[in-house]
Each structure stands twice: as structure tokens, then as C-alpha cells.
Amino acid sequence: MKRLFYVLFCLFIVLSGQSQQRKLKPGLQDSLLLKDYMPRSIFKQSESAPPEKAKYLAIDMHMHAPKEPTDAIAKELIKNMDEAGIQKTILFCGIGETFDKNVVVFGKYPDRIELWCWLDLTGSIASAIVELERCVKLGARGVGEFHDKGGGLPNAPGMHYDDPRFDPVLDKLAELGLPINAHVADPIWMYEPMDKHNDLLFEAYYYRLDNKKDWLTNPEVVASFERALKKHPNNIFVAAHFLNQTYDLDKLGRLFDDNPNLYADVSQREAYVGSIPRFAKQFMEKYADRLVYGTDQGYSLPMYRNSFHVWETNDEHFYSWDVANTRWAMSGVGLSNKTLKKLYRENALRILKK
Numbered sequence: 049m050k051r052l053f054y055v056l057f058c059l060f061i062v063l064s065g066q067s068q069q070r071k072l073k074p075g076l077q078d079s080l081l082l083k084d085y086m087p088r089s090i091f092k093q094s095e096s097a098p099p100e101k102a103k104y105l106a107i108d109m110h111m112h113a114p115k116e117p118t119d120a121i122a123k124e125l126i127k128n129m130d131e132a133g134i135q136k137t138i139l140f141c142g143i144g145e146t147f148d149k150n151v152v153v154f155g156k157y158p159d160r161i162e163l164w165c166w167l168d169l170t171g172s173i174a175s176a177i178v179e180l181e182r183c184v185k186l187g188a189r190g191v192g193e194f195h196d197k198g199g200g201l202p203n204a205p206g207m208h209y210d211d212p213r214f215d216p217v218l219d220k221l222a223e224l225g226l227p228i229n230a231h232v233a234d235p236i237w238m239y240e241p242m243d244k245h246n247d248l249l250f251e252a253y254y255y256r257l258d259n260k261k262d263w264l265t266n267p268e269v270v271a272s273f274e275r276a277l278k279k280h281p282n283n284i285f286v287a288a289h290f291l292n293q294t295y296d297l298d299k300l301g302r303l304f305d306d307n308p309n310l311y312a313d314v315s316q317r318e319a320y321v322g323s324i325p326r327f328a329k330q331f332m333e334k335y336a337d338r339l340v341y342g343t344d345q346g347y348s349l350p351m352y353r354n355s356f357h358v359w360e361t362n363d364e365h366f367y368s369w370d371v372a373n374t375r376w377a378m379s380g381v382g383l384s385n386k387t388l389k390k391l392y393r394e395n396a397l398r399i400l401k402k
Contacts, residue, residue, distance in 0.1 A: 082249070082250040085375060087377075089365050089366055089367060091365050098354070098357040098361070098363075099353060099356035099357060099361070100132075101356070102132060102133035102356055103133075103360055103388055104389050104392045104393060105134075106132075106133055106135060107134070107135055107137075107340075107392065107396040108134050108137040108341060109229075109286065109313050109315075109342040109399075110140075110192075110193070110229065110288060110316075110343060110344045111138065111139050111343055111344065111347065112139070112140045113140060113141045113142065113146075117153040117154060118153065121153070122156070124347070126160055128347050128348065128349050132349060132353070132356075135160075136160055136161070137161050137347075138162050138164055138192075138342075139161050139162065140192050141154070141164065141166075141188075142166050143165055143166040143167065144168060147166070147186070148186070155186075155187055158187070163188055163189065164189060164192045165183035165184075165188035167180060167202070168203070169201060169202060169203045169204040169207070170203045173213060173216050174216075176217060180220065180224075181220075184224060184226070189226065189400070190227045190229065191229065192228060192286070193229045193230075193344075194228060194231065195232075195288075196208055196230075196232060196273070197234045198233065198239075198260060198263035198265065198266075199260060199262075199263045208273075208276075209230065209272055209273045209276035210273070210275035210276040215279070218276065218280045218283050221283055222282040222283045225401070227399050227400075228283065228284070230273065230285050230286065230287055230288065231288040231289070231292075232270055232288070232292060233266040233269035233270055233291075234257060234266065235248070235252070235255075235292050235295070235320070236266045237249075237252040238252050238256055238257045238258070239257050239266050241258060242256055242258060248374065250375050251375070270293070278306075278307065280309075281309055282309070284309055284399055285307075285310050285311070286311045286312065286313055286399065287310060287313070288313055288315060288342070288344070290313075290317050290321070291303065294321055295320075297328070297331045300335075301331060304335050311339070311395065313339070314342060314359075314391070315341075316343070316344040318355055318358040318359075318378065319376050319378050321358070322376070322380070323377070323378065323379070325364075325379040325380060325381045325382070329382060329383060332383060333383070333384060336386070336387040336390045337390060338395070339391050339395065340391065340396045341392050341393075357380060358379075358380055358381055359381055359388065360380065360388065361380035362380045364379045364380070365378075366379070
């Protein structure tokens with residue numbers, strides 16, 4: 049027994065020394081920053097070539113106009129759309145003078161680019177409606193991307209989608225037949241503590257909302273939006289980014305079930321659903337009539353092709369550092385042809401009434 053105790057004691061001393069060496073010896077773990085961590089997949093597996101073009105002609109329901117619109121940018125956008133198989137792009141063009149500048153540049157291509165305006169809540173609700181009607185006369189066919197991440201609607205702190213003060217705006221949109229792209233909350237990780245348990249820490253920290261005082265949480269913002277959905281059944285809402293419910297797609301499914309006026313775009317969330325490809329496919333096939341394609345990441349060809357890679361293939365564990373913020377490895381969702389047709393085009397046509 050004494051001999052056994054002595055052996056165990058010696059082993060403990062050796063292991064303790066090794067542990068101390070590991071703690072004291074500086075290395076890569078002390079110098080590599082998360083923002084610089086860009087691993088490469090080395091898995092050897094049968095993998096298809098990333099699609100260069102959408103399998104079916106597509107409508108991009110979520111893109112923002114550049115800060116300084118030019119004819120050269122417009123031509124490059126259309127060129128990339130042609131190469132990627134994008135028939136039409138819904139372009140969010142701001143309000144006021146910003147909208148006017150975009151009309152001059154992008155309004156030349158009505159068959160390829162549809163202009164949506166913003167809402168200006170800096171003044172009264174009445175003035176916001178007047179400006180909305182002015183933009184409609186200039187060619188606006190929808191409103192977006194209009195956000196509430198918890199602090200309230202733009203330039204209207206504390207006013208959420210269900211606020212009675214916002215009702216006249218939504219009523220006017222319904223009257224004009226204009227859909228609204230609504231950015232509701234932000235990804236759940238941005239509201240979580242910025243600690244070792246946050247599995248999207250490297251991205252969440254840059255967009256953190258956990259330190260915002262008196263802001264609603266993700267579930268609370270979604271709840272306020274749901275009340276607006278029910279109060280305004282004649283409005284068409286397109287929730288940006290899967291309604292920021294990629295962490296709980298079942299909740300989004302329940303909202304689809306309860307609110308026939310709700311759609312969601314899939315923009316800029318490829319990496320999130322690409323980490324749960326089997327469940328994501330099950331969800332997207334079930335709600336294929338309510339999801340629309342969108343990008344929201346500029347208009348480069350690699351960006352388009354990365355999205356096709358996720359939606360169309362069954363490839364596993366790949367990265368796309370040139371277009372994706374998230375440090376997770378992605379996998380293809382591998383949607384069926386029937387669902388791809390709806391996602392890429394058919395549902396958008398129903399919203400756009402064309």
C-alpha cells in the first residue's frame with residue numbers, strides 16, 4: 049500500500065510540473081487573436097464544385113444601395129447579377145436626398161432593380177407619411193430594411209412595431225400595397241453575456257447588445273413584432289434574416305403558422321443555418337412557401353456563389369472567409385428543387401405581385 053501511495057504521489061508531482069510548464073510557457077494561444085483565426089478545412093471528402101450560378105432564376109430580396117451610387121456601380125451590379133443568375137434585385141435606397149440619388153442611378157433599370165425606400169421618423173408621423181408618398185411617386189415599391197433591435201425604431205427611441213403611434217404608418221403601407229422588410233431584434237448571441245460560454249463570441253462582441261440599458265431582449269422584440277403582425281393583417285411583412293430566430297427556428301415556424309402575412313428572407317444567415325444543416329433543411333422544406341432569397345452582403349460573385357453553395361449542395365465543413373463574418377464552418381443545406389424554386393423566385397413574385 050505504501051509503495052502504491054509513493055508511485056501515485058510521484059505521478060502527481062510529474063503531472064503538476066507539466067501543467068505548470070503549460071501555464072507558464074508562452075505560445076500561440078497567447079498571441080493569436082480571434083479576429084485573425086481563419087482555419088482551413090482539411091477533410092478529404094467528395095465535394096461538388098461551388099455553383100457559379102443559381103440553379104433557378106432568382107430574385108434577391110435584400111440588398112442595400114451603396115453610400116455613393118454611380119453608373120459604374122450599377123453596371124457592375126447588373127453584370128454580376130447576370131453571371132450569378134439573378135433576375136431582379138430589391139435595393140434598399142434610404143429616404144430623402146439619398147433616395148433621390150439612387151433613383152437617378154438605379155432607376156434606369158426598372159426590369160432588373162426595384163427600389164424600396166426607408167421611413168423618416170425624425171419628425172412627426174404625418175411628415176413621415178408625406179415623405180413616404182413622395183418616394184412612392186418617384187418609384188418606391190416597398191419599405192426596408194427598417195429595424196428595431198431593442199431600443200426602438202430608427203430615430204424613435206422606445207417606439208416599437210406594435211406602438212399605437214406607428215399604426216398610421218403601417219395602415220398607409222397597407223393602403224398603398226407596399227411590403228415592409230423588417231429587421232427584428234439581432235441574433236441571440238448579441239444579447240448574451242460576452243464570456244467563454246458565448247459560442248459566437250468572436251462575432252457577437254463587435255455587435256454586442258448585452259450592455260444596452262433599457263433595451264428589449266431578442267424574445268421581447270419578437271413579441272412586440274408579433275403583436276404588430278396580428279394588429280395589421282393587411283400588411284405584408286418580410287422579416288429579415290430568418291427574423292433573427294436561427295437559434296430557435298421552431299419559434300419562427302409558429303409565427304408562420306399564426307400569421308399568414310409574414311414572410312422571412314434568408315439573407316446573411318448562411319453560416320448560422322449552415323451549422324445545423326439537417327434541421328435547417330427540415331424547417332425550410334416545411335415552410336418553403338414563406339421564405340425568400342436575399343443576400344445583404346454587397347454584390348460580389350463570391351458572395352452570391354457562397355449562398356448557392358449553402359442552399360443547393362450537401363457539402364460539409366467548408367469556409368468562405370471572403371464573404372462570411374462567422375468563424376463557424378458551414379455545411380450545405382441541400383434544398384430540394386421544389387423548395388429552391390420557391391425560395392429563389394416564386395414566393396418573391398407573390399410578394400411583389402408580379
